[in-house]
Amino acid sequence: MEFFVFVCSASMILVGAVGVIVRKHPVHAALSLVLTLFGVAVLFVAQEAHFLAAVQVIVYAGAIVVLFLFVIMLLGVDRVENLRTEPLSGQRPLAVLASLGLVAVLITAILRGNQIFNERGTGLNLPDSQNGPDANTVQLAESIFSQYVVAFEVTSVLLVIAVVGTVLLTRRTRAATE
Amino acid sequence: MTAFSLEPTTSWYLVLSAILFGIGTLGVLVRRNPLVMFMCIELMLNAVNLSFVALARELNDINGQTIVFFVMVVAAAEVVVGLGIIVSIMRSRSTLTADDLAGLKG
Numbered sequence: 001m002e003f004f005v006f007v008c009s010a011s012m013i014l015v016g017a018v019g020v021i022v023r024k025h026p027v028h029a030a031l032s033l034v035l036t037l038f039g040v041a042v043l044f045v046a047q048e049a050h051f052l053a054a055v056q057v058i059v060y061a062g063a064i065v066v067l068f069l070f071v072i073m074l075l076g077v078d079r080v081e082n083l084r085t086e087p088l089s090g091q092r093p094l095a096v097l098a099s100l101g102l103v104a105v106l107i108t109a110i111l112r113g114n115q116i117f118n119e120r121g122t123g124l125n126l127p128d129s130q131n132g133p134d135a136n137t138v139q140l141a142e143s144i145f146s147q148y149v150v151a152f153e154v155t156s157v158l159l160v161i162a163v164v165g166t167v168l169l170t171r172r173t174r175a176a177t178e
Numbered sequence: 179m180t181a182f183s184l185e186p187t188t189s190w191y192l193v194l195s196a197i198l199f200g201i202g203t204l205g206v207l208v209r210r211n212p213l214v215m216f217m218c219i220e221l222m223l224n225a226v227n228l229s230f231v232a233l234a235r236e237l238n239d240i241n242g243q244t245i246v247f248f249v250m251v252v253a254a255a256e257v258v259v260g261l262g263i264i265v266s267i268m269r270s271r272s273t274l275t276a277d278d279l280a281g282l283k284g
Contacts, residue, residue: 002185002186013194013198014201017198020217021208021218026213036224043191047191049235055247059254060220067257067261068217068261075264099201103196107193107196120238140240143243144244165259165262166258172269
């Protein structure tokens with residue numbers, strides 16, 4: 001069963017990811033990104049990360065992709081990009097080579113390193129009759145609001161800074177409009 | 179060598195996330211549209227999130243999921259600031275390629 005879920009969502013992820021980098025139209029690339037993000041959300045559910053799957057759909061597939069589409073439409077850059085011409089000669093083969101090398105290094109490290117997963121944490125609470133249906137959310141909340149509460153508060157400061165900075169960046173000054 | 183089993187192990191998820199990370203890297207290197215480059219950065223962040231969640235289950239540790247939560251928040255902030263920069267650059271020019279930004283150098 002998990003094999004079936006893995007194959008379906010892995011193909012969703014890879015088709016979407018390839019779509020992002022080969023579609024000429026930025027809107028099509030953004031819609032391919034949604035496919036990838038949904039596939040990742042499905043794999044989160046398959047790996048008992050239920051709260052993160054919900055956040056993935058709401059924040060990534062909802063907010064971030066809508067923000068991308070909003071900016072594409074706002075700027076009117078929804079034109080087809082010419083992918084045939086290569087701006088720098090020899091860049092694409094080098095880029096393919098570099099990415100393949102990176103993937104090869106990562107896969108080698110994964111295959112060689114999977115014997116060292118020895119240390120075990122305190123355990124993941126799974127939703128069952130004893131823990132209740134919200135076990136993952138409850139456990140994640142206990143981790144965030146006890147051990148990482150300072151980091152959580154700093155994140156809120158980061159979000160405020162990001163919002164204020166973006167407003168400052170995109171605001172037209174009065175001198176510029178006159 | 180154990181018999182080949184069709185039950186996905188943690189290594190499958192890690193290999194998938196490595197491939198996804200590689201595709202994202204390729205996109206950042208190849209594409210010239212800054213918006214699409216941002217989408218490829220999102221792909222790379224998602225690959226890392228996927229491997230964090232896979233290792234959280236493998237190691238029975240909730241902290242892997244906690245850090246994914248923080249990565250998502252920081253990614254949202256990063257997209258907001260990045261798109262703000264792109265919008266303010268686009269005010270002064272009509273085309274949008276990363277090569278145009280060479281005009282920023284001193």
